[in-house]
Amino acid sequence: MRKKHDKQWIHDRLAEGGRITTTRRRTKTEAVIRKACSELVEKGINLTIDTVAERAGIHRSSVHRYYKVLEEYRQSASLNCSA
Numbered sequence: 001m002r003k004k005h006d007k008q009w010i011h012d013r014l015a016e017g018g019r020i021t022t023t024r025r026r027t028k029t030e031a032v033i034r035k036a037c038s039e040l041v042e043k044g045i046n047l048t049i050d051t052v053a054e055r056a057g058i059h060r061s062s063v064h065r066y067y068k069v070l071e072e073y074r075q076s077a078s079l080n081c082s083a
Contacts, residue, residue, distance in 0.1 A: 030069050033063060033066050037069070037070065040055055041077050049063045052070060
């Protein structure tokens, strides 16, 4: 068993905490983008990086970083229109 003053143990604990924080931040940002996309789709507004960023209240670069979420909504919107 490692002791708490062991440098490797401390490093491992800090790295684990960083991964958890990053995962939570990613999940929250994706949720904000999904909510903005669903609101824009309901109103019939085109999903662009600018419109989603404005609606979500986040920077355009963040929406661009999570572009896959935007593409999911674009595909589902096009499937709903063709049905």
